[in-house]
Structures are given as structure tokens and as C-alpha cells.
Amino acid sequence: MRLPQEIFAQTELADILGDEVWPGSEVGTRVGSNTLDDAICKQARTIFHPAGTCRMGDSPSALIDEKLRFNGIDGLKVTDCSIMPALFSCNTNVSTLISAGRAAISSFRNKQASA
Ligand SMILES: Cc1cc2nc3c(=O)[nH]c(=O)nc-3n(C[C@H](O)[C@H](O)[C@H](O)COP(=O)(O)OP(=O)(O)OC[C@H]3O[C@@H](n4cnc5c(N)ncnc54)[C@H](O)[C@@H]3O)c2cc1C
Incomplete structure (x- = not known):
């Protein structure tokens, strides 16, 4: 999750990509942040x-x-x-x-x- 977010955050891609669909820019993504982990735990399920x-x-x-x-x-x-x-x-x-x-x-x- 963090790696694509890093890639998509590069200025070269900014003009091509829209806003992040999920979990959304309001969710903290820095390493050590619990908010991304929480978002993944809420979304993840067995299938x-x-x-x-x-x-x-x-x-x-x-x-x-x-x-x-x-x-x-x-x-x-x-x-x-x-x-x-x-x-x-x-x-x-x-x-x-x-x-x-x-x-x-x-x-x-x-x-x-x-x-
Ligand atoms: C919707 C769906 C899509 C999937 N898509 C893929 C895919 O694209 N690629 C992939 O690799 N895997 C896929 N899978 C996973 C794959 O189907 C399973 O991993 C595989 O079928 C497991 O085989 P199994 O023999 O362990 O169990 P099962 O195939 O579930 O066989 C168990 C059998 O035991 C029977 N049984 C249960 N209880 C009893 C009982 N008390 N008495 C007698 N018989 C009983 C059942 O009727 C069933 O026939 C999918 C699974 C699902 C549910």
C-alpha cells in the first residue's frame, strides 16, 4: 500500500492521476502511522x-x-x-x-x- 502511494505521489504522475480512491488522502500513510493499518484491517477479509x-x-x-x-x-x-x-x-x-x-x-x- 505504501509503495504505490509513494510512486503515485511523484510529481511526474500528478497530472495523470486523480485523487486516491481508497483509503483516501485523509488517511495517514507514513510508516509507523496506525491509520493505514487500521484502514487495511477494516477492509481485509477472507475470501x-x-x-x-x-x-x-x-x-x-x-x-x-x-x-x-x-x-x-x-x-x-x-x-x-x-x-x-x-x-x-x-x-x-x-x-x-x-x-x-x-x-x-x-x-x-x-x-x-x-x-
Ligand atoms: C467462489 C470461489 C471461486 C474460486 N475461484 C478459484 C480460482 O479461480 N482459482 C483457484 O485456484 N481457486 C479458486 N477457488 C478455491 C478453490 O475452489 C478451492 O481451493 C478448492 O476447491 C479446494 O478444494 P477442496 O477439495 O479442499 O474443497 P472443496 O472443493 O470445497 O471440496 C469439498 C467437498 O466436500 C463436500 N463435503 C463437505 N462436507 C461434506 C460432508 N459432511 N459429507 C460429504 N461431503 C462433504 C463438499 O460438497 C465438496 O464437494 C475458488 C473458491 C470459491 C468458493
Whole structure:
């Protein structure tokens, strides 16, 4: 937020750009100012990409291991958007599909190996 504001404040752009639409020039933008942070907190919300509710890893909140095995229930694996250790910066659908595909192939190979 602060970087584009700095860029847009350059005199070379002043003739091209109109007033800032949001959060507006009345909101303090200097680093350390809480007003911009407050404006962002009021505006920010979750949307469309909830993830990590059954997260992988070794943190206390992790429910599955790196092989997708659910902690405490033998034979149960989870592979969907919930396993993501943290939300990353791309969209979640293809990542979910890839992890599910890899899990399916791995289970298939394990079954073949034990047959
Ligand atoms: C409006 C919208 C737009 C999106 N756009 C994009 C996009 O453009 N690009 C992108 O990468 N991602 C996008 N996403 C995110 C993406 O859809 C999800 O990250 C992805 O579908 C997650 O897959 P999933 O298998 O974890 O969950 P889901 O796809 O939600 O699958 C969960 C399934 O479980 C079923 N279910 C739930 N409860 C039960 C139950 N008790 N018993 C039986 N079945 C149950 C549900 O019916 C559903 O079929 C979007 C999401 C939304 C909501």
C-alpha cells in the first residue's frame, strides 16, 4: 500500500492521476502511522481460499504428517486444501488437485507393491 502511494505521489504522475480512491488522502500513510493499518484491517477479509484447517507439519496445530496420514486414526489420509501448512500466494485449486493426484498415485503404487 505504501509503495504505490509513494510512486503515485511523484510529481511526474500528478497530472495523470486523480485523487486516491481508497483509503483516501485523509488517511495517514507514513510508516509507523496506525491509520493505514487500521484502514487495511477494516477492509481485509477472507475470501474463497480457506486453507490449512487440517494442516501438515510438526507444529502443535498440525493434524497430518508429511505423508498425509491423519494423526491418531490409522489408515486415514487427508488431501485437500485443508492440508496446506500455510496459505501461499497463488490460488489454491490447482495446488489441491496436484496434492490429491500425487496422493492417489502414491496410494496406488503402495497397493501394487504390497499385492
Ligand atoms: C467462489 C470461489 C471461486 C474460486 N475461484 C478459484 C480460482 O479461480 N482459482 C483457484 O485456484 N481457486 C479458486 N477457488 C478455491 C478453490 O475452489 C478451492 O481451493 C478448492 O476447491 C479446494 O478444494 P477442496 O477439495 O479442499 O474443497 P472443496 O472443493 O470445497 O471440496 C469439498 C467437498 O466436500 C463436500 N463435503 C463437505 N462436507 C461434506 C460432508 N459432511 N459429507 C460429504 N461431503 C462433504 C463438499 O460438497 C465438496 O464437494 C475458488 C473458491 C470459491 C468458493
